[in-house]
């Protein structure tokens with residue numbers, strides 16, 4: 001049996017439950033329980049256990065865990081459970097075989113047997129991540145497994161078409177009929193070899209799962225339409241795959257279309273280190289038509305070839321562990337989750353901890369809705385039987401018994417509630433110098449977003465030149481546009497700082513960054529950004545002023561006056577605006593202007609302040625291009641004391 005199995009099964013810290021009806025002797029009652037119990041116990045002198053088996057003497061030390069029940073203790077003491085129940089009864093504790101006992105009761109019991117009690121070092125039952133370490137894997141038990149593939153690419157380049165084509169033509173469960181359901185993943189077959197496809201195209205989903213610890217993709221298929229070439233999300237996909245360290249196979253799609261130019265795609269991608277084999281590189285390119293199915297088999301062949309190179313293996317003999325691909329609440333069936341088994345074999349009836357919840361696998365079905373009894377590595381299955389809905393990317397682990405699974409799930413839920421955020425994994429400019437030392441960082445990961453390509457390049461170029469004591473800046477991703485949720489996911493997964501140049505975050509990205517405590521910095525002068533990053537790396541970042549956003553405003557309409565010019569009519573959607581506010585005018589996520597208010601008025605009257613919910617008019621110094629729909633951020637600069 002595999003070593004991982006043993007460690008998983010042994011991971012049985014019991015819950016410290018004092019079940020109903022159980023009486024706990026007070027600590028100072030030691031060693032013989034209540035007065036009454038002592039009296040009764042004294043009557044039994046000379047003290048002699050009821051049914052001593054000669055060949056099984058008492059242990060010298062009772063090594064126990066809090067929460068063990070009478071049966072567990074009976075085994076350790078080599079005594080009958082009934083004897084222990086009796087003994088406890090005489091000590092004033094009414095219990096049964098399955099009842100968990102607390103520390104005091106166990107110690108009193110040991111003392112009554114005349115032996116020492118020692119609590120075993122606590123294993124961290126909530127830490128299921130350690131079962132995903134490579135050390136827990138038994139090399140001898142490894143067998144080849146199917147590769148797990150994610151398809152990424154720019155909008156409309158054909159990800160869904162490719163997934164649908166594969167599902168229709170190559171899905172294995174199709175053998176027995178049934179209608180394919182979207183469960184988040186499926187397996188395709190070529191020449192009796194399986195490939196697991198994650199059916200959730202999208203970079204944010206991919207990276208969000210990774211941020212939660214689930215590194216399940218082995219190979220990324222980058223779909224690029226031959227009639228459209230490399231586009232912003234193509235680059236985003238490349239950066240996400242690079243950050244995850246997965247090899248990329250390029251599927252140049254839509255070659256059936258007029259105007260398709262696969263060679264151009266190949267040339268463009270060389271700039272991103274994806275060099276085709278025929279040009280001397282090592283990236284596999286396959287020219288396909290997802291719509292017609294042309295060369296799709298060749299793509300599958302290439303995936304299998306790459307999988308061979310990667311020597312993907314897993315041990316099917318251990319208790320299963322893996323990751324959640326997607327999960328939802330079903331009205332009839334309760335929490336329904338698609339999980340991917342990564343090691344071991346998952347079976348119906350298995351007690352399981354999943355993320356911060358737990359349960360027992362009640363039903364297990366494949367992508368055709370057929371019941372399956374067991375799922376081996378790289379197999380996606382939909383399971384029911386969990387107490388709550390887990391999150392995509394949560395890890396799962398099969399436990400020795402339901403009690404342990406429950407203890408682990410509850411401990412994890414509690415920890416998640418307490419732990420607002422593991423601050424040590426967050427990298428911020430303010431704490432960069434210390435973090436660099438603590439983590440012996442060789443590079444400082446940053447993500448760059450800017451309003452125009454020229455700025456992206458200028459900023460990226462300058463950042464790459466920074467070097468402080470051998471530490472350099474690693475630009476994980478750089479692109480034009482507002483900071484979006486995909487950027488924040490990538491920042492979280494890569495512990496990166498986000499630098500925005502003349503751009504702002506989308507509202508969703510902003511709240512996600514807030515939750516994840518991602519450090520976003522905004523600049524309108526490249527030199528300032530370079531200066532900040534360099535200073536932070538040297539431990540010399542001492543912000544003197546920090547901006548504080550005090551209000552969000554939306555421009556509703558324009559009033560043109562011949563004498564005073566154009567006044568913008570607006571309403572305060574959040575916070576307030578004051579006469580001395582600075583304003584930042586944002587259109588489609590891009591900062592158009594950053595400057596000062598010239599006037600603030602309600603009706604015809606100049607005012608010092610307009611509060612939330614009110615409409616007002618304003619003009620801005622040196623900016624006349626305000627449009628209805630523009631968003632205005634009102635902010636003030638506050639002095640920050642150097643740390």
Ligand SMILES: Nc1nc2c(ncn2[C@@H]2O[C@H](COP(=O)(O)OP(=O)(O)OP(=O)(O)O)[C@@H](O)[C@H]2O)c(=O)[nH]1
Pocket residue numbers: 153154155156157158159160161162201253254255256257288289290291292
């Ligand atoms: N001619 C041709 N059209 C294709 C091919 N693959 C996809 N299309 C078409 O391109 C359009 C977009 O394809 P999708 O598969 O929806 O693209 P997607 O990448 O999944 O797009 P999003 O889900 O929006 O990101 C659809 O109209 C498809 O029919 C192809 O190989 N040849």
